[in-house]
Amino acid sequence: MTAEADLAAPEQPVRGGLNQPRRAIAGAAEIVVTGALVWLAFWLWSKSGVTVTQSFDDGRPPYVSHRLYGHWMALSILSATVAGILLVDAIRQFILAVQARPGGKGRRRK
Template sequence: MTAAGTSEPEAPDLAWPVGTAGLNEPKRALVAAAELVAAALLVWLAVWLWSRGTVPLTPIAERPDLAFERYEGNWIGAAVAAGTLALVVVLDAVRQVTLAVRARSRRT
């Protein structure tokens, strides 16, 4: 049997893909600025939701020095979720700034 008579298919080109755009893109700084604005709005939302979730109760006549608050779980949970989302957005903004400033191509 000869090499020309085999019916095996040819192997595809297994080379790594070459990227056309580098990681260093200054427009990433604009994306990071927008994400920081969104994170600030999310923090404001979390504070507002937290204040909605805490309801002060009337003090007891015998003990006016004691203050009671009732916590409503749906508002508190939404506040925690908004705060967590704000943290994730800030982390992504840091990543965007890092890629906009520090990533340089290896071409010299």
């Protein structure tokens, strides 16, 4: 009896497959977070620079200088970078959600 069981074809492991429609929900959530991060990046960038104007009483033109805050710029760049990575992953999620199902009609190998 055990010899027959050993000769039987081994069972193939059951795989979940990459085609899962719930991936579209994850992709949509990532798109929403990407939009929020892009808005945050622009908001942070606008906070990174300050214009300082100094006027003089003796008739000279005012002295205008611009001060840039590096931590606001760094956070803005970080936010935009994370948004870009999430956008690429969202595209991947959508592609995997709509990918052709195994065993469906598609190209056949010759």
